[in-house]
Amino acid sequence: MNIFKQFYKSIYSPKDIASFRFQGIGKTILYVFFLTFLSILPAIFYLNTMLNAGIESTKSVINDDIPSFTIENGTLSADTDVPITVDKGDFSIFVDPTGVITNEDVEDKGNAIALLKSEITVAAGGRIDSYSYSMMEGLTLTKEDFIDIVDTVDGMKGIIIxxxxxxxxxxxxxxxxxxxxxxxxxxLLLKNLAGRSISYRHLWRMAAYSVTLPTVFFTIMSALNTPVPNSFYINWFVEILILFLAIKEIPNENTNIEN
Known part of the structure; x- marks a missing residue:
């Protein structure tokens, strides 16, 4: 069975997931890479969109709407006593030297870049990444430097993306x-609960396919730019449930012996 048919079967069939436990480890590893690539496609798309559509508006906003600021010794300071939020269509820019705005606030905006008190945060396609200013130890960054960086990014999009x-x-x-x-x-705990005998290596293969349904769901939500509340718990609950159902599809050795 090819990887695409396995992908389709893994969305709805615990019985097929159970049957995949005997396949080679190399094919299973390839499947994990395939799912990973699928899951990041929306983020890559929005990253490309944000860079192409947001660079010019970012330069305009920084020049006209954002006060002078300095990032030094791991902390942002700016000529403002309140957080500043600038919305430009589907793209937002935050400057907050006060520490009021959180990463969750940035994520809620969908596509945004935020200069927070101790970190810079970028949200794109339902994905959020934060980078601490402490990584730039010994380096001072000002508003003018930031504009130069944006100009550099604009000229290197073909490499950066x-x-x-x-x-x-x-x-x-x-x-x-x-x-x-x-x-x-x-x-390993679930197999004892289900009364099945199965090794960890077989469970690993089954686990790789059990993550398919939540991966597809969250990829679609990311593509729609729709945050899912409690996504961490939903993801693990569905994965564990599917793996348990797949384990239940494995014949019980004791029953086979009795028969």
């Missing part, structure tokens, strides 16, 4: 493999 996309893929892949491994460990 592929590089960031590859970085996102590598990081997301690492997270996916960790998630599948944890789910497989949970499967």
């Amino acid at each position: 592929p590089v960031i996309s590859i970085f996102m893929f590598l990081v997301s892949s690492a997270v996916s493999f960790i998630e599948v491994s944890i789910l497989a460990w949970i499967g």
Whole structure:
């Protein structure tokens, strides 16, 4: 069965997921990479959209609507006593030296860039990434420097987007493999609950396919730019439930012996 048919079957069939436990580990690893690539497509699309549509408006906003600011010693300071939010269509810019605005506030805006008190946060396609100013230890960044950076980004979009996309893929892949491994460990408890005998290596293969349905769901929500409340708990609940149902599809050895 090819990877695309496995993908389709894994969306709705715990019985097929159970049957995949005997396949080669290489094919299962390839499937995890495939799911990871699928899951980051909306973020890559919105990243591209944000860079292309947002750079000029960003320069305009920084020049006309945002006060002078300085990032020094890991902290943002600005000529304002209140947070500033500038909305430009589907793109928003925050400047907050007060610490009032949170990453959740930025995420709610969908596509946004935020200069917060101790970090810069970028939200795109339902995904949010934060980078602490402490990473720039010894470096001072001002409003004028930021405009120069935006100009540089504008001229390097053809390089930046592929590089960031590859970085996102590598990081997301690492997270996916960790998630599948944890789910497989949970499967060791589930197999005892279901009264089935199955090894960890087989559970790992099943876990890789059990994450398909929530991955598809959250990818669609990300593509629609729609945040899902309690997404972490929903994701794990569905994954564990599907893995448990798949384990239940494995014949009980004791029953087979009796028969």
